[in-house]
Amino acid sequence: MDASISLFELGWQTYFQQQLSLDDLELHKIARVCQVESSQYALLSENGLISLSKHTSQPNMTIGDWVVVDAASQFVRKLDRSALFNQDQHLIASNIDTVLIVSALDESFNLDLIKRYLELVHDAEADAIVVLTKADLCDSVEEKRDQVQRLNPLLMIETVNTKSDEPLEALKGFFKKGKTVAILGAPGSGKSRLVRSLIDVEADTTHFSVKQDALFRLPNGAVLLDSPALRELQANEALSAVSGLEKVAKLAEKCRFNDCTHSNEPGCAVKQAVEQGELEEQRVKAFKRSSFFQDDDGGQKSKPHDKFHRSAHSEARARKHSLSE
Template sequence: MDASISLFELGWQTYFQQQLSLDDLESHSVARVCQVEPSRYNLLSESGLIHLSKDVSQPNMTIGDWVVVDGDNKFVRKLDRSALFNQDAHLIASNIDTVLIVSALDESFNIELIKRYLELVHDAEADAIVVLTKADLCDTVDEKREQVQRLDPLLLIETVNTKSDEPLQALQDFFKKGRTIAILGAPGSGKSRLVRSLITLDSDLTHFSVAQDALFRLPNGAVLLDSPALRELQANEAQSSISGFELVTKFAEKCRFNDCSHNNEPGCNVRKAIEEGELDEQRVKAFKRSHFYGEDDSNQKSKPHDKFHRSAHSEARARKHSISE
């Protein structure tokens, strides 16, 4: 038994507490999925590690899910999620409150990639903070930061460099008791150094003293959720989006009008490509959202701006992510 584990250390919040029945409080307990194996789920609870065999009667679950179990550690039900990352109907991770989107300010800086990460986080119904790293290696920090800020005037952005850990204190202020944090970023963006700056991987205070590698303690009582599937999502999904945008651009170059919006204009080569099966319509929709970021026309940028505005400030998100003080 690991008496040092509490539900709040695992990311427990009022949103989940409100889903418990009187019977749950008296006879059942809750645990959080930390590993998904072919034949079973591994869950962390206040009593330590629980092994839950998969059954066709159960819903599909993923790392981060909260599960109610009975006195014999048998499945009772899964609690409603506050956030969900998935890809092609494949579950990646759930119940993440805040995502740190890490991007280096060196030659690898890619505003289109940051846009795609923001869309992924919004679609999952989580909040985002953009962390710009390697500031000491860049002569145009303010310019690049402004590019990111134009994606959403209310977007939180932190800048760090390779020589000082002082700016990381600002990040730690966002880590509150019961909140779950994840980190996304392209290879070489500085994710590993950021993690090492936040936690000491070989410290007993970081681990939950059980054999799992998805949930880690962060400062101020928050929890870091990490998994191979989440890392694969950040690398493959975002990068494939960029290559998909390049393909749409090639078709768009042959549209009759230079300012074609690829809706109902005559001579639209993009619409023609969709009809002939050469382009995926969902990819074109993502391209159009990306294309309109930062444009001066207020009608064009209203949709993506509103999307992130809702993500950051909706009352529903505030209720979901309220925590017990």
């Protein structure tokens, strides 16, 4: 038994507590998925690791899910999720509260990529904090920061560099007990260094003293969720999405009408490409979302832009976590 683990240290919150029955409290155990294999799941509980065999009667589960098991460690049910990252119906990770979107301020700075990450986080119903790294290597920090801020005036942005620890201390202030955090960013953005600065991966206090590599302790009682699938999502999905948007934009130039919405208009090159199987419908949806940010003159569109701001702090998200703050 690993007495050092508590459910709150694993990211347990009121939203999940409210889903428990009297039998769950008296007879069952609660655990969190920390590994998904072809034939079984690994669950981390107050009693250490639990191995749970996959069965067709079970729902598909992913890293981060909360599961109720009986006294014999057999599956009872999965608790409802507060957030879910998926790609093409493939589950990536769940129940992440806050995502640090990491972007370097050097020559690799990509506003479209940051925008796409924000869309991914919004679709998952999680909260986002943009972390701009390598500020000491940039001569236009405020200009680039302003570009990011214009995506959403309510967006929280932190700027860090390699010479000061003060911004890192500010980030730690966002980590609250029971909250689950993930980090997304393109290769070379400074993710690895940021993680090393936030936690000591070699320290015993970082690990749950059982062998697993998905959940780690962060300062102030928060949890860092990391997994190969999540890293693949950040390295591939977002990057390919940006190129996908460019493809849709080029097709849109061939539409009969300049103000084509790519829905039911005649002569729509985008719709034709979808019907012929040359373009995925999800790319078109992403393009429509991205087009909300700017009008033809590069200015901001008020209503769709405001809609994005409101959705970034959705009522569903607030309702799920209002009692756990």
